[in-house]
Amino acid sequence: MAGTGLFAEILDGEVYKYYADGEWKTSSSGKSVAIINPATRKTQYKVQACTQEEVNAVMELAKSAQKAWAKTPLWKRAELLHKAAAILKDNKAPMAESLVKEIAKPAKDSVTEVVRSGDLISYCAEEGVRILGEGKFLLSDSFPGNDRTKYCLTSKIPLGVVLAIPPFNYPVNLAVSKIAPALIAGNSLVLKPPTQGAVSCLHMVHCFHLAGFPKGLISCITGKGSEIGDFLTMHPAVNCISFTGGDTGISISKKAGMIPLQMELGGKDACIVLEDADLDLVASNIIKGGFSYSGQRCTAVKVVLVMESVADEVVEKVKAKVAKLTVGPPEENSDITAVVSESSANFIEGLVMDAKEKGATFCQEYKREGNLIWPLLLDNVRPDMRIAWEEPFGPVVPVLRINSVEEGINHCNASNFGLQGCVFTKDINKAILISDAMETGTVQINSAPARGPDHFPFQGLKDSGIGSQGVTNSINLMTKVKTTVINLPTPSYSMGDGFISRL
Numbered sequence: 001m002a003g004t005g006l007f008a009e010i011l012d013g014e015v016y017k018y019y020a021d022g023e024w025k026t027s028s029s030g031k032s033v034a035i036i037n038p039a040t041r042k043t044q045y046k047v048q049a050c051t052q053e054e055v056n057a058v059m060e061l062a063k064s065a066q067k068a069w070a071k072t073p074l075w076k077r078a079e080l081l082h083k084a085a086a087i088l089k090d091n092k093a094p095m096a097e098s099l100v101k102e103i104a105k106p107a108k109d110s111v112t113e114v115v116r117s118g119d120l121i122s123y124c125a126e127e128g129v130r131i132l133g134e135g136k137f138l139l140s141d142s143f144p145g146n147d148r149t150k151y152c153l154t155s156k157i158p159l160g161v162v163l164a165i166p167p168f169n170y171p172v173n174l175a176v177s178k179i180a181p182a183l184i185a186g187n188s189l190v191l192k193p194p195t196q197g198a199v200s201c202l203h204m205v206h207c208f209h210l211a212g213f214p215k216g217l218i219s220c221i222t223g224k225g226s227e228i229g230d231f232l233t234m235h236p237a238v239n240c241i242s243f244t245g246g247d248t249g250i251s252i253s254k255k256a257g258m259i260p261l262q263m264e265l266g267g268k269d270a271c272i273v274l275e276d277a278d279l280d281l282v283a284s285n286i287i288k289g290g291f292s293y294s295g296q297r298c299t300a301v302k303v304v305l306v307m308e309s310v311a312d313e314v315v316e317k318v319k320a321k322v323a324k325l326t327v328g329p330p331e332e333n334s335d336i337t338a339v340v341s342e343s344s345a346n347f348i349e350g351l352v353m354d355a356k357e358k359g360a361t362f363c364q365e366y367k368r369e370g371n372l373i374w375p376l377l378l379d380n381v382r383p384d385m386r387i388a389w390e391e392p393f394g395p396v397v398p399v400l401r402i403n404s405v406e407e408g409i410n411h412c413n414a415s416n417f418g419l420q421g422c423v424f425t426k427d428i429n430k431a432i433l434i435s436d437a438m439e440t441g442t443v444q445i446n447s448a449p450a451r452g453p454d455h456f457p458f459q460g461l462k463d464s465g466i467g468s469q470g471v472t473n474s475i476n477l478m479t480k481v482k483t484t485v486i487n488l489p490t491p492s493y494s495m496g497d498g499f500i501s502r503l
């Protein structure tokens, strides 16, 4: 059960505490934030509404703890991360349970998210030891006009305080995908979890606490992003922001100071289907890609661009699979569960109604009960419909029929988003040419878009993001380069003659 046993100390009555200075604390605000269960629309949990003073205190502690942490040997940093990963995986049940309750993630996917997060932490520890354990050595005479009188040593050093802000849909995995790289690189970490997902994150933070990380190095500040977010992202103590979410990230990028930003934002991942594609493979990937976690994935298939000649067959195959999707409570591992909030459900409904008014073909009746929306495939969608361009972040997949590959690529590239895309064809040469032409951070060939496995580089172009994720790229993004130059009195060439005579 969440908040019990090993995790009892993180709960104060019915309100979860926030984490600072190595302790679980109650905010002086005396206020809490309710977390609404998407399926029941009732308050499931409560977390502290932290104050700006508490943010200031956390930032000061993060700054001082980071100085000591930067002097901690790499192998020791890695050792602590491995311990946190083990504790996380050994105690996955309460985190999985809170994912089910606060974001309506199906029970099996909730467990998978926690295990995947433990694996990411461990992989990051190993990768960090490797890439941070070596630097670069340059010689001056490799540049024209120079003798070998300068030895240049470079290494990667920490940035300082990293602010991590993950989204509701993978609150644990997208938190650790920021926390682990930050820590192995020698930074301190302030986490502001999504309101819906906060309790799962607090349990995850407790695993780092139990692993024995130094006091003040990791903090978790809870509270509504709309209330405490700007104070956090514009705080002068912050040396790097790693954010995943919607267009909130765009406004943050305009407010943040002169600091490195890692932004993973929305997507409108296109699925381009050519005439020679394996249509059974296409159908199963549209189902997996478009409806997993009720379409609430940035990498979900968000528009199908299918050649007219095979469109009828693709639509029929997908319709047959949609009919087999189960709809209901996350506790029962339903394929389709309630979307995260009433406002999200209303937004999705708006896109569906717009498509209806403009003449889209409804392959199923539109059905909604509260935040629960039944899976919907829309055929004959046209570019004048909002759903051709906007991100529903729900279980609705639009199909646009195209008459040429160029038409598909042009639609994909006309989007403000550029996260991922996928193309289905048996012609690998054509697949490569199409992949190169798609203005997205990643293209999957013959499979649905996906961020995982988590060591793959993952980046969004255009309004989909700044910088790149994936373990190695995240570690590198959370460091800066330090150069030391040794200047010799005379040129020195190893294995050269005349050593003594020149001194």
Ligand SMILES: NC(=O)C1=CN([C@@H]2O[C@H](COP(=O)(O)OP(=O)(O)OC[C@H]3O[C@@H](n4cnc5c(N)ncnc54)[C@H](OP(=O)(O)O)[C@@H]3O)[C@@H](O)[C@H]2O)C=CC1
Pocket: 165, 166, 167, 168, 169, 170, 192, 193, 194, 195, 196, 223, 224, 225, 226, 228, 229, 230, 233, 244, 245, 246, 247, 248, 249, 252, 264, 265, 266, 267, 297, 298, 391, 393, 419, 460, 464
């Ligand atoms: N590219 C990617 O990897 C991903 C992209 N997304 C995108 O995010 C959206 C859905 O996720 P969602 O969580 O609703 O996104 P939001 O942008 O609403 O929230 C993301 C995070 O930002 C916080 N936040 C909100 N306002 C501020 C602020 N002013 N300053 C600082 N932080 C703030 C939220 O906290 P709070 O919850 O308290 O508001 C949450 O922790 C979709 O557009 C989806 O495509 C989602 C997941 C992954």
Ligand SMILES: O=C(O)[C@H](O)COP(=O)(O)O
Pocket: 169, 170, 174, 296, 297, 298, 299, 300, 449, 450, 451, 452
């Ligand atoms: O934010 C998201 O939606 C995740 O990055 C998607 O991860 P996945 O593609 O591995 O499910």
